[in-house]
Amino acid sequence: MTREQADDAYANSKHIPNGETYLARWEATAQVFRDHHRLKELNVPYGPDARQTYDIFHPERLAKGTVVFLHGGYWMAGAPGMFSHLATGALGAGYACAMPGYTLAPGARIGDIVHEVAMALEAIVRCTAGPIYLAGHSAGGHLAARMACVDMMAEWSVRLARIVPISPLSDLEPLRATSMNDTLGIDAEEARAESPVHHVPQEVPVTVWVGGAERPAFLQQAQALAKAWGCGHVVEPARHHFDVIEGLERPDSALMQTLLA
Known part of the structure; x- marks a missing residue:
């Protein structure tokens, strides 16, 4: 596979109608949500x-x-403030919703970002009560899955009730062939160490979620994780990589009901 082919396998915007508009739409919707939701700490x-x-x-x-949502952006882009509106479903179901940020590449390697997310979970657990339901999208799906791995077990792990990696990047090896790796700097050792498919999961319920209209690479990544872990695997019909997270906005959606099951 050429670098151009590898890049195309993981390109989303150009394969989604009006894909280039989603970032601005998310940011605008998230800002409106923050402006109107009274009970928040930013x-x-x-x-x-x-x-x-x-x-x-x-x-x-x-x-x-508490529902915890980890944003995507190939570990190189994005911020919690782009996705504030996704808290709507959790709030409507009676749960708090926390959204951690993390250092972006090249300021941190993926392994460092994994440990930052663990730090965030430790802090969130200290200031909340009750079970933690963890979801993440794309690179955030990778991070959510890493939190389910045995090597990441910590005191906060006992609070994890369910993890739903959404369109996760579960095997980092294919990304080494992309131009993104000029920034990410994934080597063979890190690809192996930070790929959830190569880890044993904790005894916490996991359901892998992916859109049926996603790029074949993401469908394969989701299937690989579900197969490696023997966990639930939902392919939501007609959803692409950007609208697959919209279920988090509704407490009655199949995605939210699965996360909070």
């Missing part, structure tokens, strides 16, 4: 670095637990 630090913060949104009544 940019709460969990570490010393600028991106080591999280946003948390609280329901009107005592929270049943």
Whole structure:
């Protein structure tokens, strides 16, 4: 496979109608949500670095637990503030919703980002009560899956009730052939160490979620993780890589019901 072919395998915007508009739409919708939701804490630090913060949104009544959402962007882009509106489904179901940020590549290697997310979870667990339901999208799906791995077990792990990696990058090896790796710098050792497919999962329920209209590479990545872990695997019909997360906006969606099962 040429570098051009490898890049195309993981390109989403150009294969999705109006794909280039999603970023601005997300940011605008997220801003409206933040402006109108009263019970929120923004940019709460969990570490010393600028991106080591999280946003948390609280329901009107005592929270049943906390949904944690990890954003995507190939570990190189994105921020929690782009996705604030995805808290709507959790809040409607009576849960708080926390959204951690993390240092972006090339400022951090993927292995470092994994440990930042673990730091964020530790901080979120300290200031919340009840079960933790963890979801992440794309690169965030990779990070969510890494939190399910035995080598990441920590005191906060006992609070994990369910993990749903959405369109996860579960095997990093194919990304080494892409131009993104000029920034990510994944070598063979890191690809092996940070790929969830090569890890043993903890005893926590996991359901891999992916859109039926996604790029073949993402369908393969999702299937590989579900097969390696022997866990649930949902292919949501007609959903592409960008609208597959929209179920998080509704408490009655199949995605939210699966996450909170």
